[in-house]
Amino acid sequence: MTDVRNPLQKIATDVDLGKYVQLGDFINLYGCSIGNETKIGPFVEIQKGARIGQRCKISSHSFICEGVTIEDEVFVGHGVMFTNDPFPRATNPDGSQQVDGDWETVETVVEKGSSLGSNATILCGIRIGAGALIGAGSVVTKDVPPGAIVAGVPARPLPTKSP
Secondary structure, X not given: OEOOOOOOOEEOOOOEEOOOOEEOOOOEEOOOEEOOOOEEOOOOEEOOOXXXXXXXXXXXXXXXXXXXXXXXXXXXXXXXXXXXXXXXXXXXOOXXXXXXXXXXXXXXXXXXXXXXXXXXXXXXOOEEOOOOEEOOOOEEOXXXXXXXXXXXOOOEEOOOOOO
C-alpha cells in the first residue's frame, strides 16, 4: 500500500483524495471522494459520485458504485459488491445500448462504524445503520437498523446474547 500515485493505480484527476489515504495497487477510482486516513485495498473500483468517509477500510476486490455513500470508520470486507439499479439492462426496449441517462441511480448509505463481511452484496436503496454488522456472504435486501447483526440470503437479524 502506498499514499503516492503509481502506474499500477488508475486514479482519475476528478478524484477527491483526503489526507493520508493509503491506496493499493490495481485500483480504479474516478469521480469519487475518499476521506482522510482511509485505506483502499488492491483490485477495488470506486465509481463517480461514490463517497467514502474518513478512517474507512475498503478490502480487496470490492466494488463501490455510483450512488453509494459510506460514512466514517466503516469496514468493507473482501469482495463486497454494491448495486445502484434494481432492474439493470444492457439495452433499451428499442434494442439500443443503454447509456447514463437511461436509468436512475438509486442511492445506498452505510452509516458510521458499520462492518460489511466479505462477499456481502448490498442491493440499492438500502440504509445500513450505524454500528451494524453484516455477515460474510449475506445479501442485504432491506434496511438494517443501527447496531443490528444480520446474516444470510436474504440477510436477517441474528439473535444476540443477553449480558
